[in-house]
Amino acid sequence: MVSKRSAPLNFHQLAERIKRWGAQLGFQQIGITDTDLDRAERHLTHWLEQGRHGEMHYMARHGLRRSRPAELVPGTIRVISARMDYWPPGAREAFAVLDDPTVGFVSRYATGGDYHKLIRKRLQRLVDRITAQVGQFGYRVFTDSAPVLEKALAEKAGLGWIGKHTNVINQAAGSWFFLGEIYTDLPLPMDSRARNHCGTCTACIGACPTNAIVAPYQLDARLCISYLTIELRGPIPKRLRPLIGNRIFGCDDCQLICPWNRFARTSNEPGFSPRAPVSDRKLAELFKWTEREFASRTSGSAIRRVGYEGWLRNIAIALGNAPTSKVVVTSLESRSDDASDLVREHVAWALAQHR
Ligand code: SF4
Known part of the structure; x- marks a missing residue:
């Protein structure tokens, strides 16, 4: 510099x-x-x-x-x-999506x-x-x-x-x-550190579906749904799968519950507007995507990062957690012979939840 x-x-x-x-x-x-x-x-x-x-x-x-x-x-x-x-x-209101187990959050x-x-x-x-x-x-x-x-x-x-x-x-x-x-390298004047206003609140700790906030200010990423559905490349531990619900890419629960988000404002950036192909769609519909469709529909989206295999892995878990229905079971069965070992194993797990 x-x-x-x-x-x-x-x-x-x-x-x-x-x-x-x-x-x-x-x-x-x-x-x-x-x-x-x-x-x-x-x-x-x-x-x-x-x-x-x-x-x-x-x-x-x-x-x-x-x-x-x-x-x-x-x-x-x-x-x-x-x-x-x-x-x-x-x-769409985030809780409404989380409450609808047929839709991917x-x-x-x-x-x-x-x-x-x-x-x-x-x-x-x-x-x-x-x-x-x-x-x-x-x-x-x-x-x-x-x-x-x-x-x-x-x-x-x-x-x-x-x-x-x-x-x-x-x-x-x-x-x-x-x-x-x-x-x-500019010697600019500095601002003051922000003061902590969490106080006695522990709402986020109790709201975490997988208890990933193991103590205040201590996050065990290995348990965090954002890590599991985005960063982790291999199989998701079986004991955590039922806790993931319909979250197919990341998790916002600790922020959704935080009282300070009452003061959050909506963004004016057109670039942050929800995109129709990925936002709050039916799981069975998303699970049909070919690799090419995944590439084109997630172009310019952070979702790309998870890759096609990871995307299918996550949706398989959400389908396993959805209420049993013909649509859900048929959707899972359509990928029982998927070329990916990872996807096949998660589909088998998901189908077992419906038996
Ligand atoms: S919910 Fe928000 S205010 Fe409450 S402890 Fe968690 S981060 Fe702090």
Whole structure:
């Protein structure tokens, strides 16, 4: 990271401008912090030592570069942390979908277009504005795309506190937002860390279908439905399958129950509007998709990440958890001889639930 500047800068003024430009670019909030993540590093190290990251080996692979921004991008002294609300406009009420076992529940962040590109582009435009103001400076933009402790950075930058469910909550906007970061060598003034307002509440701990929040602020990813349905590549442990219900991509239960989400606002971003092919569709209909249909209907969607095999695996479990009906059994039987061992095994399990 090498900055080339001539005239001295007023960094307080620049920070204010960055926040104003961020709002113009669609971010609900911008905060600035330094790179000292000692506290978060201790938490991360303990979490990894306990093996709670499961098969997310990339979490361990990057070592302490994740908690030491300057080791990832040399020269970094500040992090500009940004949040953008995503609660999809026109999304069917999440509880209504969870209560209908014939329909597949997709985590609300994934019912619209993939956020990575959108946020990255907006952050780059923010960088372009800063460059136009100050000249060349050192930076790198991230959106859930590299070893970055984005929640800890957001908390330090004042965007919200990390709740007992381990997501970031903003007092005025709840937790339905994406995060992005700009690592920079600009010595910008810092914002204050957000205060924790969980208090005595434990609603999310009790609401987790698989008891994945093993203690306040401690998530065992190996039990988390988001991990099981998105990150895990192989078979889902049999004892957890009945607890997954109709969740075919991710899980929002800990956030749905959180009282602070009373203050969440609907996103104005057209890119986050629910997409008809994936959002809240009948399981039997989704289970018919060919690989080609999966590829075209999830194009530009975060769902792509799970892959066709994982998608069928997840739907098979949801069909196994659905009430017995001719449609459900016929749908499962149609894939009894699927080419994938993984899918066949999950279909056999699901059919056994209906016998
Ligand atoms: S549900 Fe309660 S304990 Fe959990 S994150 Fe929200 S406020 Fe905190």
